[in-house]
Amino acid sequence: MTLQSQTSELLPGFDHAAFDSNAVFRVLLDALSRPGRIYDVPVSVATPDGLNATTTATLLAMADMDTTIWLSPTCVTKAATDHLKFHCGCPISDDVAKADFAVARIDDDLSFITHLSVGNAEYPDQSATLILMVDEISNAPAMKLTGPGIKDSHDLDIKKLPASFHAWRAENHHMFPCGVDVIFASPTKIAALSRTTRIEVI
Amino acid sequence: MEQLANNPADGATAYNFAYLDEQTKRMIRRALLKAVAIPGYQVPFAGREMPMPYGWGTGGVQVTAAVIGPNDTLKVIDQGADDTTNAVSIRQFFAKTANVATTEKTAEASIIQTRHRIPEKELREDQVLVYQVPIPEPLRFLEPRETETRKMHALEEYGLMHVKLYEDIARHGHIATTYAYPVMVDDRYVMDPSPTPKFDNPKMNNMAALQLFGAGREKRIYALPPYTKVKSLDFEDHPFEVQTWKDECGMCGAHDSYLDEVILDDQGNRMFVCSDTDYCAERQEAGHRGPQHHDQPLGNASREKAAE
Amino acid sequence: MYVAVKGGERAINNAHRLLAEQRRGDKKIAEIETDQIEQQLSLSVTRVMAEGSLYDRDLAALAIKQGRGDLIEAIFLMRAYRTTLPRFAFSKPIRTADMDVSRRISATFKDLPGGQILGPTFDYTHRLLDFTLMANSEDPLDAPSGEHPVDENMPRVLDDILNYEGLIQDEPVPVDDTAPVADLTREPIKFPAGRDLRLQNLTRGDEGFVLALGYSTQRGYANSHAFVGEIRYGTVSVEIEPEELGFAIDIGDIELTECETVNKFKGSKTKLPQFTRGYGLVFGQNERKAISMALVDRAMRADEMGEQIMGPAQDSEFVMEHSDNVQSTGFVEHIKLPHYVDFQGELELVRRMRAEVEERLAKLEADEAKSQPEAAE
Numbered sequence: 001m002t003l004q005s006q007t008s009e010l011l012p013g014f015d016h017a018a019f020d021s022n023a024v025f026r027v028l029l030d031a032l033s034r035p036g037r038i039y040d041v042p043v044s045v046a047t048p049d050g051l052n053a054t055t056t057a058t059l060l061a062m063a064d065m066d067t068t069i070w071l072s073p074t075c076v077t078k079a080a081t082d083h084l085k086f087h088c089g090c091p092i093s094d095d096v097a098k099a100d101f102a103v104a105r106i107d108d109d110l111s112f113i114t115h116l117s118v119g120n121a122e123y124p125d126q127s128a129t130l131i132l133m134v135d136e137i138s139n140a141p142a143m144k145l146t147g148p149g150i151k152d153s154h155d156l157d158i159k160k161l162p163a164s165f166h167a168w169r170a171e172n173h174h175m176f177p178c179g180v181d182v183i184f185a186s187p188t189k190i191a192a193l194s195r196t197t198r199i200e201v202i
Numbered sequence: 203m204e205q206l207a208n209n210p211a212d213g214a215t216a217y218n219f220a221y222l223d224e225q226t227k228r229m230i231r232r233a234l235l236k237a238v239a240i241p242g243y244q245v246p247f248a249g250r251e252m253p254m255p256y257g258w259g260t261g262g263v264q265v266t267a268a269v270i271g272p273n274d275t276l277k278v279i280d281q282g283a284d285d286t287t288n289a290v291s292i293r294q295f296f297a298k299t300a301n302v303a304t305t306e307k308t309a310e311a312s313i314i315q316t317r318h319r320i321p322e323k324e325l326r327e328d329q330v331l332v333y334q335v336p337i338p339e340p341l342r343f344l345e346p347r348e349t350e351t352r353k354m355h356a357l358e359e360y361g362l363m364h365v366k367l368y369e370d371i372a373r374h375g376h377i378a379t380t381y382a383y384p385v386m387v388d389d390r391y392v393m394d395p396s397p398t399p400k401f402d403n404p405k406m407n408n409m410a411a412l413q414l415f416g417a418g419r420e421k422r423i424y425a426l427p428p429y430t431k432v433k434s435l436d437f438e439d440h441p442f443e444v445q446t447w448k449d450e451c452g453m454c455g456a457h458d459s460y461l462d463e464v465i466l467d468d469q470g471n472r473m474f475v476c477s478d479t480d481y482c483a484e485r486q487e488a489g490h491r492g493p494q495h496h497d498q499p500l501g502n503a504s505r506e507k508a509a510e
Numbered sequence: 511m512y513v514a515v516k517g518g519e520r521a522i523n524n525a526h527r528l529l530a531e532q533r534r535g536d537k538k539i540a541e542i543e544t545d546q547i548e549q550q551l552s553l554s555v556t557r558v559m560a561e562g563s564l565y566d567r568d569l570a571a572l573a574i575k576q577g578r579g580d581l582i583e584a585i586f587l588m589r590a591y592r593t594t595l596p597r598f599a600f601s602k603p604i605r606t607a608d609m610d611v612s613r614r615i616s617a618t619f620k621d622l623p624g625g626q627i628l629g630p631t632f633d634y635t636h637r638l639l640d641f642t643l644m645a646n647s648e649d650p651l652d653a654p655s656g657e658h659p660v661d662e663n664m665p666r667v668l669d670d671i672l673n674y675e676g677l678i679q680d681e682p683v684p685v686d687d688t689a690p691v692a693d694l695t696r697e698p699i700k701f702p703a704g705r706d707l708r709l710q711n712l713t714r715g716d717e718g719f720v721l722a723l724g725y726s727t728q729r730g731y732a733n734s735h736a737f738v739g740e741i742r743y744g745t746v747s748v749e750i751e752p753e754e755l756g757f758a759i760d761i762g763d764i765e766l767t768e769c770e771t772v773n774k775f776k777g778s779k780t781k782l783p784q785f786t787r788g789y790g791l792v793f794g795q796n797e798r799k800a801i802s803m804a805l806v807d808r809a810m811r812a813d814e815m816g817e818q819i820m821g822p823a824q825d826s827e828f829v830m831e832h833s834d835n836v837q838s839t840g841f842v843e844h845i846k847l848p849h850y851v852d853f854q855g856e857l858e859l860v861r862r863m864r865a866e867v868e869e870r871l872a873k874l875e876a877d878e879a880k881s882q883p884e885a886a887e
């Protein structure tokens with residue numbers, strides 16, 4: 001965290017709304033189209049206490065008054081909520097089932113994830129996206145990913161990813177086309193799991 | 203860079219980058235992320251009125267506007283050609299509202315917006331193909347009601363589609379669908395590939411590029427992530443097959459491209475040329491010649507002797 | 511010799527010039543001004559505002575001029591302009607009960623509180639061409655003002671008069687008038703659609719389409735026999751309540767036509783019969799549209815009323831998917847765009863199938879010829 005981010009003063013958003021949100025979106029589009037590939041986020045943004053830089057950039061690019069955000073107890077700081085309310089105008093809910101985007105840290109209690117909206121058979125798009133702030137993303141062979149977007153397979157390693165995540169994810173994958181998509185957000189990089197992605201834990 | 207249209211009534215400067223306001227772009231972008239996560243599923247989106255008519259590519263234009271950034275290079279084709287009037291009009295629109303570089307070369311483009319064709323040249327991982335879609339629902343002509351077709355997709359109830367295709371076989375001895383030929387995506391959703399000729403269907407399978415589909419009037423977005431299994435529907439005794447021509451391209455001699463028929467007179471004389479103008483031009487530049495090639499239509503092309 | 515057709519870009523630019531030239535017409539004739547359109551073609555202006563979903567008389571006049579009087583083209587121009595406008599606020603619900611009324615009639619009561627006010631209407635004109643208008647010498651007499659001032663109190667026929675006896679289905683004003691209202695320009699339509707979405711769809715729907723559907727309900731393609739309970743036309747004020755102010759401010763007046771129909775009653779031996787209702791509201795003075803809208807609104811309530819669906823006007827998915835003239839005109843006209851790639855596929859298939867049929871017929875003929883001499887023996 002920078003010093004600046006710990007003050008209660010409002011931090012700036014994107015330098016150039018149109019170009020920066022486009023650049024962040026393109027990274028997200030690539031990441032979800034090619035699950036398991038790791039991308040740098042090409043925009044630097046001021047980061048409020050409670051969030052990390054890539055998560056902040058993701059929300060600035062994707063959230064607005066039409067999306068509800070849920071922040072885990074360790075993320076829901078005044079700085080973070082002020083920042084999102086001011087720059088995105090998005091409602092912030094404490095009801096995880098209402099979330100379009102849910103944000104948590106990897107070492108949080110992740111039991112909330114079973115309450116995320118998965119959409120329904122006719123509208124599977126009405127589901128939540130989970131943004132999980134992590135310390136490190138790498139290509140180490142901890143998980144072997146296959147499925148749409150992946151030629152042959154990708155290896156992916158998310159430091160400290162708990163077994164409970166895999167149990168939930170396996171169940172989630174079976175609900176297809178319903179399900180939750182996951183964005184892993186390290187301080188500088190992003191990788192995603194689409195609900196279609198099959199994971200083999202190595 | 204394109205020349206800007208000389209139309210004094212257009213005041214493009216008053217609009218945001220790539221025309222759409224940021225909130226609309228975000229709404230489309232969210233739909234796009236869902237679309238790639240559920241390949242072949244049609245995501246409803248609040249399509250906006252665009253300054254070109256519905257049915258003329260407003261869905262593709264909205265998708266392109268949401269995706270395009272200042273560093274992109276855009277190619278627009280209609281029927282495979284860069285210089286058909288509607289392709290020119292859409293290319294001018296983005297050259298004007300987004301000030302992006304445009305190209306006619308498939309290999310140089312980072313985003314290709316298309317109506318009715320997939321380029322012959324194999325697309326790469328760093329390219330995005332955006333399709334203009336008139337009727338996104340592959341079941342629409344079997345069942346006009348959205349409430350019903352949505353149920354059919356939810357229940358994976360695609361029997362009706364197979365019955366329809368089989369009725370064709372019974373009547374004509376062939377599946378009588380030659381374009382907008384339905385495909386099964388990743389063994390789950392039946393999808394309309396847009397009115398591309400079925401010749402192009404095999405290119406969709408496991409394509410390295412991301413494929414995005416926008417239907418503006420019907421307000422649906424769908425997608426095929428790269429390397430996704432796309433299978434044209436067929437039957438064991440009537441396997442899917444693509445169009446073939448006895449002729450070759452009259453200009454470049456290609457045997458492997460989709461050919462348009464050109465009527466030469468009213469005596470039944472005709473010739474065939476590649477519908478993909480860039481593919482044909484590139485082959486001609488490389489010295490390939492078809493039987494009707496007369497000279498160097500590209501100006502500076504090589505002066506090799508045309509095949510007689 | 512074949513040369514690929516090039517020059518689409520030049521062709522487009524030239525076409526735009528030709529179009530501008532045709533729009534201007536004979537330069538010896540004075541150019542029409544948008545304020546002339548705004549004042550003298552005011553019903554075109556209000557139709558363009560209504561179906562363009564944008565209340566701006568000057569822009570509508572400009573769109574009509576630019577569209578050479580083609581109203582669907584003008585509506586399209588308004589829509590494409592509207593789509594890029596930021597939303598500053600949502601208005602408070604307007605109150606047509608407080609309308610500054612220019613015309614108000616009821617077909618269900620001969621006289622009623624507030625009275626019948628004929629107002630400006632074509633209704634009783636004889637449709638004879640008035641050649642003095644052509645001679646450019648129109649100078650109408652000033653319209654006399656009414657003998658009595660319009661009543662302040664103008665109770666609404668359905669809510670205040672019929673409902674007093676409980677004779678018509680109750681449609682109470684929602685307690686929470688800040689509750690969200692659906693907006694099909696902001697979110698995709700989902701079926702079954704609520705009445706708010708249906709009414710929005712109808713009020714921006716094509717006048718001809720809504721008229722034809724309304725007409726069809728009167729000819730047996732639905733059964734919802736209607737009387738005009740009330741039509742009122744006039745101006746109402748629009749208010750917004752900015753969050754930071756905490757009180758409403760008036761941002762201007764709009765001209766509206768409202769129609770409420772009294773329809774076929776519903777009830778049973780044990781349930782008190784009540785009339786049902788349809789509702790129409792449209793920008794400007796447009797009674798044709800407001801009445802048609804009310805007829806179709808009532809027809810689309812078939813599900814709610816437990817009625818059998820027997821006509822297209824009752825089928826809200828059908829009505830809502832086909833009412834928008836900007837969508838319809840785009841898609842209908844798009845078939846003039848090149849489709850030669852698709853057509854080539856069809857050509858190839860038809861030629862192949864013809865060849866196969868010919869082959870089959872030839873074979874049959876040959877077999878027959880072969881078998882005939884044998885048969886003769």
Ligand SMILES: [Zn+2]
Nearest residue numbers: 451454476482
């Ligand atoms: Zn060729």
